[in-house]
Amino acid sequence: MSADDSAAGKQNRASLRPGELGIEQLAAAFDLVNGSFCIYDREGRVLYMHRDLMELIGVGPENLSTLNVVDLAIDRHKKRIRERLKARIAGGGKSNWELPIKSRDGGELYVIARTSPWYEKGEIAGEILLIEDITELKRTDAQLRESQRRMADVIESLPDATMVIDKQGRIIYWNREMVDLTGYPAKDMVGKDNYEHAIPFYGMRRPILIDMVIDPQVDIAQHYLYIKRQGNVLYTETKTGKLKGRERILWGRAAPLFDTKGEIVGAIESVRDITERKEAEEDLKKSHERLEAIFSGTVSALAVTTEKRDQFTSGHQRRVAALATAIAKEMGLAEKIVEDIRVAATMHNIGQLYVPIDILSKSSRLSDIEMLFVKTHPSAGYDIVKSIPFEGPIAEIILQHHERWDGSGYPRGLSGQKILLEARILAVADVVEAMVSHRPYRVAPGLEQALAEIKDNAGRLYDPDVVNACLNLIQKQDMTLPNGAEEQTNERGHIR
Numbered sequence: 001m002s003a004d005d006s007a008a009g010k011q012n013r014a015s016l017r018p019g020e021l022g023i024e025q026l027a028a029a030f031d032l033v034n035g036s037f038c039i040y041d042r043e044g045r046v047l048y049m050h051r052d053l054m055e056l057i058g059v060g061p062e063n064l065s066t067l068n069v070v071d072l073a074i075d076r077h078k079k080r081i082r083e084r085l086k087a088r089i090a091g092g093g094k095s096n097w098e099l100p101i102k103s104r105d106g107g108e109l110y111v112i113a114r115t116s117p118w119y120e121k122g123e124i125a126g127e128i129l130l131i132e133d134i135t136e137l138k139r140t141d142a143q144l145r146e147s148q149r150r151m152a153d154v155i156e157s158l159p160d161a162t163m164v165i166d167k168q169g170r171i172i173y174w175n176r177e178m179v180d181l182t183g184y185p186a187k188d189m190v191g192k193d194n195y196e197h198a199i200p201f202y203g204m205r206r207p208i209l210i211d212m213v214i215d216p217q218v219d220i221a222q223h224y225l226y227i228k229r230q231g232n233v234l235y236t237e238t239k240t241g242k243l244k245g246r247e248r249i250l251w252g253r254a255a256p257l258f259d260t261k262g263e264i265v266g267a268i269e270s271v272r273d274i275t276e277r278k279e280a281e282e283d284l285k286k287s288h289e290r291l292e293a294i295f296s297g298t299v300s301a302l303a304v305t306t307e308k309r310d311q312f313t314s315g316h317q318r319r320v321a322a323l324a325t326a327i328a329k330e331m332g333l334a335e336k337i338v339e340d341i342r343v344a345a346t347m348h349n350i351g352q353l354y355v356p357i358d359i360l361s362k363s364s365r366l367s368d369i370e371m372l373f374v375k376t377h378p379s380a381g382y383d384i385v386k387s388i389p390f391e392g393p394i395a396e397i398i399l400q401h402h403e404r405w406d407g408s409g410y411p412r413g414l415s416g417q418k419i420l421l422e423a424r425i426l427a428v429a430d431v432v433e434a435m436v437s438h439r440p441y442r443v444a445p446g447l448e449q450a451l452a453e454i455k456d457n458a459g460r461l462y463d464p465d466v467v468n469a470c471l472n473l474i475q476k477q478d479m480t481l482p483n484g485a486e487e488q489t490n491e492r493g494h495i496r
Helices: 003-014 023-031 051-057 061-066 075-091 135-157 176-182 196-202 209-214 275-309 316-330 335-346 350-354 368-374 377-385 394-400 421-435 447-456 464-476
Strands: 036-041 046-049 095-102 108-120 123-133 161-166 171-174 226-230 233-243 246-258 264-273
Touching: 023 036, 023 046, 036 051, 046 051, 046 061, 051 123, 075 095, 075 108, 075 123, 108 135, 135 171, 161 176, 161 209, 171 196, 176 264, 196 233, 209 233, 209 246, 209 264, 246 275, 316 335, 316 421, 316 464, 335 394, 335 421, 350 377, 377 394, 394 421, 421 447, 421 464, 447 464
Parallel strands: none
Antiparallel strands: 036 046, 036 123, 095 108, 108 123, 161 171, 161 264, 226 233, 233 246, 246 264
Protein backbone atom coordinates (compact mmCIF):
# COMPACT_ATOMS: atom_id res chain seq x y z
CA MET A 1 0.00 0.00 0.00
CA SER A 2 1.40 3.40 -0.93
CA ALA A 3 1.92 6.29 1.45
CA ASP A 4 -0.94 8.13 -0.23
CA ASP A 5 -3.23 5.16 0.29
CA SER A 6 -2.24 4.96 3.97
CA ALA A 7 -2.91 8.64 4.41
CA ALA A 8 -6.29 8.39 2.69
CA GLY A 9 -7.19 5.40 4.84
CA LYS A 10 -6.30 7.25 8.04
CA GLN A 11 -8.28 10.25 6.88
CA ASN A 12 -11.30 8.04 6.16
CA ARG A 13 -11.02 6.29 9.52
CA ALA A 14 -10.61 9.63 11.26
CA SER A 15 -14.09 10.44 10.04
CA LEU A 16 -15.66 7.36 11.67
CA ARG A 17 -17.92 7.85 14.66
CA PRO A 18 -16.23 6.85 17.93
CA GLY A 19 -17.21 3.74 19.80
CA GLU A 20 -18.08 1.73 16.58
CA LEU A 21 -16.47 -1.65 17.11
CA GLY A 22 -15.28 -3.56 13.96
CA ILE A 23 -15.34 -0.58 11.66
CA GLU A 24 -11.59 -0.01 11.90
CA GLN A 25 -10.90 -3.55 10.73
CA LEU A 26 -13.38 -3.37 7.83
CA ALA A 27 -12.12 0.03 6.77
CA ALA A 28 -8.52 -1.16 6.79
CA ALA A 29 -9.44 -4.14 4.59
CA PHE A 30 -11.45 -2.06 2.10
CA ASP A 31 -8.66 0.51 1.85
CA LEU A 32 -6.41 -2.18 0.41
CA VAL A 33 -8.66 -2.96 -2.57
CA ASN A 34 -10.25 -1.07 -5.42
CA GLY A 35 -14.00 -0.72 -5.22
CA SER A 36 -16.68 1.80 -4.34
CA PHE A 37 -17.48 0.53 -0.85
CA CYS A 38 -19.57 2.13 1.85
CA ILE A 39 -20.55 1.08 5.41
CA TYR A 40 -23.56 2.53 7.17
CA ASP A 41 -25.51 1.75 10.36
CA ARG A 42 -29.11 0.63 10.79
CA GLU A 43 -30.31 4.21 10.29
CA GLY A 44 -28.34 4.62 7.09
CA ARG A 45 -25.72 6.92 8.63
CA VAL A 46 -22.45 6.55 6.72
CA LEU A 47 -19.63 5.17 8.88
CA TYR A 48 -17.06 4.57 6.15
CA MET A 49 -16.70 5.38 2.45
CA HIS A 50 -13.96 4.21 0.12
CA ARG A 51 -12.00 6.87 -1.68
CA ASP A 52 -13.24 5.55 -5.08
CA LEU A 53 -16.87 6.14 -4.10
CA MET A 54 -16.06 9.57 -2.64
CA GLU A 55 -14.40 10.48 -5.95
CA LEU A 56 -17.36 9.15 -7.93
CA ILE A 57 -20.01 11.19 -6.11
CA GLY A 58 -17.87 14.19 -5.17
CA VAL A 59 -17.92 13.84 -1.36
CA GLY A 60 -14.99 14.69 0.92
CA PRO A 61 -14.09 13.07 4.29
CA GLU A 62 -15.31 16.14 6.10
CA ASN A 63 -18.85 15.46 4.84
CA LEU A 64 -19.15 11.86 6.02
CA SER A 65 -20.22 12.69 9.58
CA THR A 66 -23.49 14.17 8.33
CA LEU A 67 -24.07 11.91 5.33
CA ASN A 68 -26.84 9.32 5.15
CA VAL A 69 -26.70 6.58 2.52
CA VAL A 70 -30.15 7.65 1.31
CA ASP A 71 -28.57 10.98 0.31
CA LEU A 72 -26.68 9.17 -2.46
CA ALA A 73 -29.93 8.54 -4.31
CA ILE A 74 -31.64 11.11 -6.50
CA ASP A 75 -34.72 12.71 -4.96
CA ARG A 76 -37.36 10.66 -6.76
CA HIS A 77 -35.86 7.42 -5.41
CA LYS A 78 -35.10 8.39 -1.80
CA LYS A 79 -38.37 7.20 -0.33
CA ARG A 80 -38.06 3.80 -2.01
CA ILE A 81 -34.41 3.45 -0.84
CA ARG A 82 -35.33 4.30 2.75
CA GLU A 83 -38.14 1.73 2.79
CA ARG A 84 -35.90 -0.96 1.31
CA LEU A 85 -33.17 -0.19 3.85
CA LYS A 86 -35.48 -0.76 6.81
CA ALA A 87 -36.87 -3.97 5.33
CA ARG A 88 -33.44 -5.44 4.59
CA ILE A 89 -31.94 -4.64 7.97
CA ALA A 90 -34.96 -6.09 9.63
CA GLY A 91 -34.72 -9.26 7.62
CA GLY A 92 -30.94 -9.46 7.27
CA GLY A 93 -31.09 -10.16 3.55
CA LYS A 94 -28.81 -9.27 0.67
CA SER A 95 -29.87 -7.14 -2.28
CA ASN A 96 -28.82 -6.37 -5.79
CA TRP A 97 -30.53 -3.73 -7.89
CA GLU A 98 -29.97 -0.96 -10.41
CA LEU A 99 -30.69 2.69 -9.70
CA PRO A 100 -29.54 6.20 -10.57
CA ILE A 101 -27.46 8.17 -8.03
CA LYS A 102 -26.08 11.70 -7.89
CA SER A 103 -22.75 12.35 -9.64
CA ARG A 104 -20.10 14.80 -8.51
CA ASP A 105 -21.24 17.36 -11.10
CA GLY A 106 -24.90 17.20 -10.07
CA GLY A 107 -25.93 14.86 -12.84
CA GLU A 108 -26.94 11.22 -12.67
CA LEU A 109 -24.95 8.01 -12.66
CA TYR A 110 -26.54 4.65 -13.23
CA VAL A 111 -25.16 2.01 -10.90
CA ILE A 112 -25.64 -1.52 -9.64
CA ALA A 113 -25.96 -1.50 -5.82
CA ARG A 114 -25.09 -4.68 -3.93
CA THR A 115 -25.67 -4.82 -0.17
CA SER A 116 -24.81 -7.32 2.54
CA PRO A 117 -25.60 -7.07 6.29
CA TRP A 118 -22.80 -6.01 8.64
CA TYR A 119 -22.79 -7.73 12.02
CA GLU A 120 -21.46 -6.54 15.37
CA LYS A 121 -21.66 -8.73 18.48
CA GLY A 122 -23.93 -11.08 16.56
CA GLU A 123 -26.44 -8.40 15.74
CA ILE A 124 -27.03 -6.60 12.46
CA ALA A 125 -25.33 -3.25 12.95
CA GLY A 126 -25.82 -1.98 9.42
CA GLU A 127 -24.91 -2.81 5.83
CA ILE A 128 -21.96 -2.94 3.52
CA LEU A 129 -22.68 -1.35 0.12
CA LEU A 130 -20.73 -1.93 -3.10
CA ILE A 131 -21.46 0.44 -5.98
CA GLU A 132 -20.64 -0.50 -9.61
CA ASP A 133 -20.89 2.35 -12.12
CA ILE A 134 -22.66 1.11 -15.26
CA THR A 135 -23.45 4.53 -16.74
CA GLU A 136 -21.43 3.97 -19.90
CA LEU A 137 -22.87 0.48 -20.31
CA LYS A 138 -26.38 1.88 -19.94
CA ARG A 139 -25.61 4.68 -22.36
CA THR A 140 -24.25 2.18 -24.89
CA ASP A 141 -27.26 -0.04 -24.36
CA ALA A 142 -29.57 2.92 -24.85
CA GLN A 143 -27.71 3.90 -28.00
CA LEU A 144 -27.99 0.33 -29.26
CA ARG A 145 -31.73 0.29 -28.58
CA GLU A 146 -32.08 3.66 -30.28
CA SER A 147 -30.07 2.38 -33.24
CA GLN A 148 -32.26 -0.69 -33.43
CA ARG A 149 -35.37 1.47 -33.23
CA ARG A 150 -34.10 3.69 -36.04
CA MET A 151 -33.21 0.62 -38.09
CA ALA A 152 -36.71 -0.74 -37.52
CA ASP A 153 -38.19 2.61 -38.59
CA VAL A 154 -36.03 2.66 -41.71
CA ILE A 155 -36.92 -0.93 -42.66
CA GLU A 156 -40.59 -0.27 -41.97
CA SER A 157 -40.56 2.77 -44.27
CA LEU A 158 -38.65 1.13 -47.15
CA PRO A 159 -40.60 1.13 -50.44
CA ASP A 160 -39.61 -2.49 -51.12
CA ALA A 161 -40.87 -5.53 -49.24
CA THR A 162 -38.07 -6.24 -46.77
CA MET A 163 -37.23 -8.88 -44.19
CA VAL A 164 -34.31 -9.38 -41.81
CA ILE A 165 -33.16 -12.64 -40.25
CA ASP A 166 -30.49 -13.34 -37.66
CA LYS A 167 -27.67 -15.83 -38.06
CA GLN A 168 -29.91 -18.65 -36.85
CA GLY A 169 -32.47 -17.87 -39.55
CA ARG A 170 -34.99 -16.34 -37.16
CA ILE A 171 -37.11 -13.53 -38.63
CA ILE A 172 -36.36 -10.20 -36.92
CA TYR A 173 -38.17 -7.72 -39.19
CA TRP A 174 -41.05 -8.14 -41.63
CA ASN A 175 -42.08 -4.70 -42.87
CA ARG A 176 -45.49 -3.48 -43.98
CA GLU A 177 -44.58 -3.74 -47.68
CA MET A 178 -43.76 -7.41 -47.10
CA VAL A 179 -47.14 -7.82 -45.44
CA ASP A 180 -48.80 -6.13 -48.41
CA LEU A 181 -46.91 -8.30 -50.93
CA THR A 182 -47.43 -11.66 -49.24
CA GLY A 183 -50.56 -11.17 -47.18
CA TYR A 184 -48.73 -12.62 -44.14
CA PRO A 185 -48.95 -10.34 -41.03
CA ALA A 186 -45.73 -9.41 -39.25
CA LYS A 187 -47.05 -10.81 -35.94
CA ASP A 188 -47.29 -14.24 -37.56
CA MET A 189 -43.76 -14.09 -39.00
CA VAL A 190 -41.43 -12.25 -36.59
CA GLY A 191 -39.63 -14.71 -34.32
CA LYS A 192 -40.21 -17.69 -36.63
CA ASP A 193 -37.31 -19.77 -37.96
CA ASN A 194 -36.84 -23.05 -39.84
CA TYR A 195 -37.21 -21.29 -43.23
CA GLU A 196 -40.65 -19.93 -42.34
CA HIS A 197 -39.84 -16.89 -44.50
CA ALA A 198 -39.94 -19.07 -47.64
CA ILE A 199 -43.52 -20.26 -47.17
CA PRO A 200 -45.26 -17.07 -48.40
CA PHE A 201 -43.30 -17.23 -51.66
CA TYR A 202 -43.02 -20.94 -52.44
CA GLY A 203 -45.53 -22.67 -50.18
CA MET A 204 -42.78 -24.72 -48.53
CA ARG A 205 -39.86 -24.43 -46.13
CA ARG A 206 -36.59 -24.20 -48.02
CA PRO A 207 -33.54 -21.94 -48.25
CA ILE A 208 -33.99 -18.79 -50.33
CA LEU A 209 -31.66 -15.99 -51.42
CA ILE A 210 -31.26 -14.47 -47.95
CA ASP A 211 -30.09 -17.84 -46.60
CA MET A 212 -27.26 -17.95 -49.17
CA VAL A 213 -25.86 -14.83 -47.50
CA ILE A 214 -25.82 -16.50 -44.09
CA ASP A 215 -24.46 -19.79 -45.45
CA PRO A 216 -22.54 -19.59 -48.77
CA GLN A 217 -22.63 -23.40 -48.95
CA VAL A 218 -26.35 -23.30 -49.65
CA ASP A 219 -26.83 -24.04 -53.37
CA ILE A 220 -30.27 -23.03 -54.63
CA ALA A 221 -29.33 -21.48 -57.98
CA GLN A 222 -31.64 -23.90 -59.81
CA HIS A 223 -34.64 -22.16 -58.24
CA TYR A 224 -33.84 -18.78 -59.78
CA LEU A 225 -33.69 -17.28 -63.27
CA TYR A 226 -30.21 -16.06 -62.35
CA ILE A 227 -28.13 -15.17 -59.31
CA LYS A 228 -25.64 -12.32 -59.63
CA ARG A 229 -23.07 -11.49 -56.97
CA GLN A 230 -21.48 -8.07 -56.42
CA GLY A 231 -19.09 -8.33 -53.49
CA ASN A 232 -21.14 -9.87 -50.69
CA VAL A 233 -24.48 -8.72 -52.13
CA LEU A 234 -26.67 -11.12 -54.13
CA TYR A 235 -29.23 -10.19 -56.80
CA THR A 236 -31.79 -12.42 -58.44
CA GLU A 237 -35.05 -12.78 -60.30
CA THR A 238 -37.45 -15.61 -59.59
CA LYS A 239 -40.90 -16.87 -60.45
CA THR A 240 -42.97 -17.66 -57.39
CA GLY A 241 -46.06 -19.62 -56.61
CA LYS A 242 -49.24 -17.66 -56.22
CA LEU A 243 -49.02 -14.54 -54.09
CA LYS A 244 -52.50 -13.32 -53.30
CA GLY A 245 -53.87 -15.62 -55.98
CA ARG A 246 -51.46 -14.69 -58.77
CA GLU A 247 -48.09 -15.97 -59.98
CA ARG A 248 -45.43 -13.32 -59.68
CA ILE A 249 -41.97 -12.48 -60.98
CA LEU A 250 -39.86 -11.01 -58.19
CA TRP A 251 -36.55 -9.17 -58.10
CA GLY A 252 -34.54 -9.71 -54.92
CA ARG A 253 -31.46 -8.22 -53.26
CA ALA A 254 -29.86 -9.82 -50.20
CA ALA A 255 -26.92 -8.55 -48.16
CA PRO A 256 -25.22 -9.48 -44.87
CA LEU A 257 -25.46 -7.57 -41.59
CA PHE A 258 -22.27 -7.21 -39.56
CA ASP A 259 -21.48 -6.56 -35.90
CA THR A 260 -18.76 -4.17 -34.70
CA LYS A 261 -16.19 -6.95 -35.12
CA GLY A 262 -17.05 -7.40 -38.79
CA GLU A 263 -18.71 -10.77 -38.24
CA ILE A 264 -21.98 -11.65 -39.98
CA VAL A 265 -24.86 -11.59 -37.51
CA GLY A 266 -27.76 -11.69 -39.94
CA ALA A 267 -28.97 -10.77 -43.40
CA ILE A 268 -31.48 -8.45 -45.04
CA GLU A 269 -33.40 -9.04 -48.26
CA SER A 270 -35.54 -6.62 -50.24
CA VAL A 271 -38.05 -7.98 -52.73
CA ARG A 272 -39.76 -6.12 -55.55
CA ASP A 273 -42.70 -7.30 -57.63
CA ILE A 274 -41.64 -6.78 -61.26
CA THR A 275 -44.41 -8.84 -62.83
CA GLU A 276 -46.04 -5.92 -64.63
CA ARG A 277 -42.70 -4.61 -65.85
CA LYS A 278 -41.70 -8.03 -67.18
CA GLU A 279 -45.06 -8.41 -68.90
CA ALA A 280 -44.63 -4.97 -70.46
CA GLU A 281 -41.13 -5.92 -71.61
CA GLU A 282 -42.48 -9.13 -73.14
CA ASP A 283 -45.23 -7.20 -74.92
CA LEU A 284 -42.63 -4.71 -76.16
CA LYS A 285 -40.43 -7.57 -77.37
CA LYS A 286 -43.32 -9.11 -79.26
CA SER A 287 -44.21 -5.73 -80.70
CA HIS A 288 -40.60 -5.26 -81.76
CA GLU A 289 -40.57 -8.71 -83.36
CA ARG A 290 -43.75 -7.87 -85.24
CA LEU A 291 -42.20 -4.61 -86.38
CA GLU A 292 -39.05 -6.44 -87.46
CA ALA A 293 -41.22 -8.87 -89.41
CA ILE A 294 -43.01 -5.96 -91.08
CA PHE A 295 -39.69 -4.36 -92.01
CA SER A 296 -38.33 -7.67 -93.25
CA GLY A 297 -41.43 -8.14 -95.33
CA THR A 298 -41.11 -4.62 -96.67
CA VAL A 299 -37.50 -5.22 -97.66
CA SER A 300 -38.37 -8.51 -99.34
CA ALA A 301 -41.31 -6.93 -101.13
CA LEU A 302 -39.14 -4.10 -102.44
CA ALA A 303 -36.47 -6.55 -103.57
CA VAL A 304 -39.02 -8.77 -105.33
CA THR A 305 -40.62 -5.73 -106.96
CA THR A 306 -37.26 -4.76 -108.43
CA GLU A 307 -36.45 -8.24 -109.68
CA LYS A 308 -39.90 -8.74 -111.20
CA ARG A 309 -39.12 -5.92 -113.62
CA ASP A 310 -35.85 -7.46 -114.71
CA GLN A 311 -35.93 -11.26 -114.92
CA PHE A 312 -32.38 -11.37 -116.23
CA THR A 313 -31.01 -10.16 -112.87
CA SER A 314 -33.45 -12.18 -110.74
CA GLY A 315 -31.77 -13.25 -107.50
CA HIS A 316 -28.88 -10.81 -107.95
CA GLN A 317 -29.72 -8.73 -104.86
CA ARG A 318 -30.13 -11.82 -102.65
CA ARG A 319 -26.83 -13.26 -103.83
CA VAL A 320 -25.07 -9.93 -103.28
CA ALA A 321 -26.58 -9.76 -99.79
CA ALA A 322 -25.27 -13.25 -98.97
CA LEU A 323 -21.76 -12.46 -100.19
CA ALA A 324 -21.67 -8.99 -98.57
CA THR A 325 -22.71 -10.31 -95.15
CA ALA A 326 -20.15 -13.12 -95.44
CA ILE A 327 -17.41 -10.53 -96.14
CA ALA A 328 -18.57 -8.42 -93.20
CA LYS A 329 -18.38 -11.43 -90.87
CA GLU A 330 -14.96 -12.30 -92.24
CA MET A 331 -13.86 -8.78 -91.26
CA GLY A 332 -15.18 -9.34 -87.72
CA LEU A 333 -17.74 -6.55 -87.84
CA ALA A 334 -20.47 -6.18 -85.24
CA GLU A 335 -23.70 -8.08 -85.74
CA LYS A 336 -25.65 -4.84 -86.14
CA ILE A 337 -23.41 -3.70 -89.01
CA VAL A 338 -23.69 -7.11 -90.67
CA GLU A 339 -27.47 -6.87 -90.47
CA ASP A 340 -27.48 -3.34 -91.95
CA ILE A 341 -25.39 -4.61 -94.88
CA ARG A 342 -27.78 -7.52 -95.43
CA VAL A 343 -30.83 -5.24 -95.49
CA ALA A 344 -29.22 -2.64 -97.78
CA ALA A 345 -27.82 -5.28 -100.15
CA THR A 346 -31.17 -7.06 -100.40
CA MET A 347 -32.66 -4.00 -102.10
CA HIS A 348 -29.64 -2.03 -103.29
CA ASN A 349 -31.03 -1.86 -106.84
CA ILE A 350 -34.51 -0.70 -105.78
CA GLY A 351 -33.84 2.56 -107.62
CA GLN A 352 -33.96 0.69 -110.94
CA LEU A 353 -37.74 1.00 -110.69
CA TYR A 354 -37.19 4.46 -112.14
CA VAL A 355 -35.07 3.15 -115.03
CA PRO A 356 -37.05 2.25 -118.19
CA ILE A 357 -37.37 -1.52 -118.59
CA ASP A 358 -36.16 -1.46 -122.18
CA ILE A 359 -32.84 0.01 -120.96
CA LEU A 360 -32.46 -2.61 -118.26
CA SER A 361 -33.16 -5.49 -120.66
CA LYS A 362 -31.24 -4.07 -123.64
CA SER A 363 -28.98 -6.75 -125.11
CA SER A 364 -26.52 -4.34 -126.72
CA ARG A 365 -24.18 -1.72 -125.35
CA LEU A 366 -25.91 1.27 -123.71
CA SER A 367 -25.59 4.76 -125.11
CA ASP A 368 -24.24 7.59 -122.98
CA ILE A 369 -27.76 8.89 -122.31
CA GLU A 370 -29.00 5.43 -121.40
CA MET A 371 -26.03 5.02 -119.05
CA LEU A 372 -26.98 8.29 -117.37
CA PHE A 373 -30.44 6.82 -116.74
CA VAL A 374 -28.85 3.74 -115.17
CA LYS A 375 -26.62 5.87 -112.95
CA THR A 376 -29.65 7.51 -111.37
CA HIS A 377 -30.68 4.31 -109.62
CA PRO A 378 -28.60 4.82 -106.40
CA SER A 379 -30.16 8.26 -105.84
CA ALA A 380 -33.62 6.96 -106.75
CA GLY A 381 -33.16 4.08 -104.35
CA TYR A 382 -32.13 6.52 -101.63
CA ASP A 383 -35.27 8.59 -102.19
CA ILE A 384 -37.47 5.50 -101.97
CA VAL A 385 -35.91 4.11 -98.79
CA LYS A 386 -35.00 7.26 -96.79
CA SER A 387 -38.51 7.66 -95.36
CA ILE A 388 -38.51 4.13 -93.92
CA PRO A 389 -37.36 4.37 -90.25
CA PHE A 390 -34.59 1.75 -90.34
CA GLU A 391 -32.28 1.75 -87.32
CA GLY A 392 -29.18 1.73 -89.54
CA PRO A 393 -28.04 3.95 -92.44
CA ILE A 394 -29.75 1.75 -95.04
CA ALA A 395 -30.67 4.56 -97.42
CA GLU A 396 -27.14 5.99 -97.33
CA ILE A 397 -25.55 2.58 -98.02
CA ILE A 398 -27.79 2.17 -101.07
CA LEU A 399 -26.88 5.69 -102.23
CA GLN A 400 -23.12 4.99 -101.98
CA HIS A 401 -22.83 1.44 -103.32
CA HIS A 402 -21.44 2.65 -106.68
CA GLU A 403 -18.88 5.03 -105.15
CA ARG A 404 -15.25 4.05 -105.71
CA TRP A 405 -12.14 4.24 -103.53
CA ASP A 406 -10.40 6.76 -105.81
CA GLY A 407 -13.47 9.01 -106.15
CA SER A 408 -14.35 7.88 -109.70
CA GLY A 409 -17.73 6.44 -108.71
CA TYR A 410 -21.19 7.98 -108.60
CA PRO A 411 -23.45 9.75 -107.70
CA ARG A 412 -21.34 11.97 -105.36
CA GLY A 413 -17.80 11.02 -106.31
CA LEU A 414 -16.89 10.13 -102.72
CA SER A 415 -13.50 8.56 -102.03
CA GLY A 416 -11.66 6.51 -99.40
CA GLN A 417 -12.95 6.61 -95.85
CA LYS A 418 -15.62 9.13 -96.80
CA ILE A 419 -17.53 6.18 -98.24
CA LEU A 420 -19.38 4.17 -95.62
CA LEU A 421 -17.65 0.88 -94.83
CA GLU A 422 -20.97 -0.90 -95.43
CA ALA A 423 -21.15 0.65 -98.91
CA ARG A 424 -17.52 -0.32 -99.69
CA ILE A 425 -18.32 -3.94 -98.78
CA LEU A 426 -21.50 -3.86 -100.85
CA ALA A 427 -19.57 -2.47 -103.84
CA VAL A 428 -17.11 -5.40 -103.86
CA ALA A 429 -19.86 -7.99 -103.42
CA ASP A 430 -21.92 -6.33 -106.19
CA VAL A 431 -19.03 -6.42 -108.67
CA VAL A 432 -18.07 -10.03 -107.91
CA GLU A 433 -21.64 -11.32 -108.17
CA ALA A 434 -22.29 -9.39 -111.38
CA MET A 435 -19.21 -10.87 -113.05
CA VAL A 436 -20.12 -14.47 -112.21
CA SER A 437 -23.68 -14.05 -113.54
CA HIS A 438 -24.95 -13.82 -117.12
CA ARG A 439 -26.47 -10.62 -118.46
CA PRO A 440 -28.55 -10.01 -121.63
CA TYR A 441 -25.65 -8.12 -123.16
CA ARG A 442 -22.82 -10.54 -122.23
CA VAL A 443 -21.82 -13.97 -121.00
CA ALA A 444 -20.58 -14.16 -117.40
CA PRO A 445 -16.77 -13.55 -117.29
CA GLY A 446 -16.59 -16.00 -114.37
CA LEU A 447 -15.19 -16.14 -110.85
CA GLU A 448 -11.52 -16.07 -111.83
CA GLN A 449 -11.90 -12.80 -113.71
CA ALA A 450 -14.12 -11.39 -110.94
CA LEU A 451 -11.44 -12.04 -108.35
CA ALA A 452 -8.77 -10.64 -110.68
CA GLU A 453 -10.90 -7.49 -111.11
CA ILE A 454 -11.12 -6.71 -107.41
CA LYS A 455 -7.53 -7.79 -106.72
CA ASP A 456 -6.04 -5.69 -109.51
CA ASN A 457 -8.09 -2.64 -108.49
CA ALA A 458 -7.69 -2.94 -104.72
CA GLY A 459 -6.63 0.45 -103.41
CA ARG A 460 -7.85 2.19 -106.61
CA LEU A 461 -11.51 1.31 -107.11
CA TYR A 462 -12.09 -0.87 -104.06
CA ASP A 463 -11.19 -0.79 -100.37
CA PRO A 464 -8.12 -3.07 -100.08
CA ASP A 465 -9.23 -4.43 -96.67
CA VAL A 466 -12.58 -5.44 -98.11
CA VAL A 467 -10.90 -7.05 -101.13
CA ASN A 468 -8.56 -9.06 -98.88
CA ALA A 469 -11.48 -10.26 -96.78
CA CYS A 470 -13.38 -11.34 -99.91
CA LEU A 471 -10.37 -13.18 -101.33
CA ASN A 472 -9.63 -14.91 -98.00
CA LEU A 473 -13.25 -15.89 -97.64
CA ILE A 474 -13.48 -17.53 -101.05
CA GLN A 475 -10.05 -19.14 -100.96
CA LYS A 476 -10.16 -20.63 -97.47
CA GLN A 477 -13.66 -22.04 -97.94
CA ASP A 478 -13.12 -23.18 -101.53
CA MET A 479 -16.21 -21.18 -102.45
CA THR A 480 -17.86 -21.26 -105.85
CA LEU A 481 -20.32 -18.51 -106.75
CA PRO A 482 -23.25 -19.57 -108.97
CA ASN A 483 -23.72 -18.17 -112.46
CA GLY A 484 -27.25 -16.97 -111.95
CA ALA A 485 -28.38 -20.29 -110.46
CA GLU A 486 -30.07 -20.69 -107.09
CA GLU A 487 -27.48 -20.23 -104.37
CA GLN A 488 -27.24 -22.06 -101.09
CA THR A 489 -25.88 -20.72 -97.84
CA ASN A 490 -24.55 -22.60 -94.89
CA GLU A 491 -25.65 -21.95 -91.32
CA ARG A 492 -23.13 -19.12 -90.98
CA GLY A 493 -24.55 -17.24 -93.94
CA HIS A 494 -21.61 -17.96 -96.23
CA ILE A 495 -22.23 -18.71 -99.89
CA ARG A 496 -21.32 -22.22 -101.04
